[in-house]
Amino acid sequence: MSELVTGEAVALELRPARLPSRALAVLLDLAVAVAVYVAVTVALMVSTASLDMAAQTAISIAAFVLVLVGGPITVETLSHGRSLGKMACGLRVVRDDGGPIRFRHSLVRGLIGVIEILMTFGVVACIASLVSARGRRLGDVFAGTLVVRERVPVSTAGFVPPPPPWLAGRFSGLDLSAVPDDLWLAVRQYLTRMGQLDARVGWSMAERLAADVAVRTGAPAPEGVPPAAYLAAVLHERQAREARRAYRGAVAGGPTGFTGHSHPAGHPPPTDHPSSAGHTATGPVGPPPANPPVVPPTASSPENRPEATGGAPSDTRNGTGFVPPA
Known part of the structure; x- marks a missing residue:
């Protein structure tokens, strides 16, 4: 577990995602992004067949940037750190203080991800994640984010x-x-x-x-x-x-401020009148009885405890897992 401290000085215990789960999430995201990119490229090639080579190259570069770079950034921003791959693996991108990410965090992660994931085939990202104590890649370090696990097994x-x-x-x-x-x-x-x-x-x-x-x-x-x-x-x-x-x-x-009986709303508690001096609602006030009633001792009374009577305690564990002393 990793302890994060929020801006209100509240410690959060989160479980950072490690390299295997993060790599699987990235592969799923890349598979979806590449499939969309191929479909967009085929559609553009059919629709721009009459243009010259320079225009087709510019459109291809724009499609690459918008689909493979802008797509993940947009998805992470709108889903607050949960892309398709991360949702499938139960992961989420959060800030260092545990809060949800914003557009600037996704932008920094996406731009640096082009270098450490796309251009280097994920080698730089894997090395950075292995070196980091919380499994963060360079994009997380510069953006101030952390990938955590949402589906934690119940202990x-x-x-x-x-x-x-x-x-x-x-x-x-x-x-x-x-x-x-x-x-x-x-x-x-x-x-x-x-x-x-x-x-x-x-x-x-x-x-x-x-x-x-x-x-x-x-x-x-x-x-x-x-x-x-x-x-x-x-x-x-x-x-x-x-x-x-x-x-x-x-x-x-x-709500009434009394520890005894409460009274209905709009009806004040009864007051004593001179004519009723020495009487209460339940009867006349008098001295306490000379012989108060005797309450029989219970099992929890000190005189009935095993240590008070001197008897050996019975081996009643009741599922506590403790054995009484011999």
């Missing part, structure tokens, strides 16, 4: 495994404010790709990332917890906090 990586059930809520009191965003990104990338890594390499990476997170949080990882499971639990705790913060912000920013 199966991207699923972050949930933490093991026996770690749920264990890091609720951990301070995560000192962990930088790039470390969170590294943890997420590791968790999405740990199934594709070698066992020893993945274990060493998990240990290093867990140590970095422990240094930022000021609390070491619990003993006996695998580093990958620790990372998954900490990342899950961060995501849960972000979700709760976003929910509270959405509730506080509602």
Whole structure:
């Protein structure tokens, strides 16, 4: 992947097109252009048979320039970088900042392409594309453009495994404010790709990332917890906090400005009258009950967790891919 930075300082990840796909697209474009050029030349020869040799030569040169040079420029300008060959190969010409190209970009690419593609049979273009880190030919360098792939295969990586059930809520009191965003990104990338890594390499990476997170949080990882499971639990705790913060912000920013019940439009909320002092809409106001109702403990209560009761956690993986400690 190649990172491009737009004018608004937004980083774009694009996949540059390499020499094989670009060469196939150019061959398709040249085949179409040559077929059109041959048809136009035959039509001109029939229609200008009565002219002298100089006039026929001038018309042939004009047809060559208009069809083989002006045609690709016009097609790339009108299609915003997608010629017939590039559409067939899933490619597109874009600016260095990722934006669509304009006429001046197509003009520079087309004029230099006459030299490095037509006159040298593509040798110069191939060498320049092989030398360039992003596969650009000379026309792309002078025009400030880049050929990228539009049809990128969908990656199966991207699923972050949930933490093991026996770690749920264990890091609720951990301070995560000192962990930088790039470390969170590294943890997420590791968790999405740990199934594709070698066992020893993945274990060493998990240990290093867990140590970095422990240094930022000021609390070491619990003993006996695998580093990958620790990372998954900490990342899950961060995501849960972000979700709760976003929910509270959405509730506080509602249209009525109240976090409780809203009232119909045009009807203000009821006000208290002297005659109704000590009463509310639901009944009289009085002291709280002496014996509040007892809420039965749930499975997620701290006293019912495996580590609080002292019992050994059950091997409930539920597809997380993590094994509880022995």
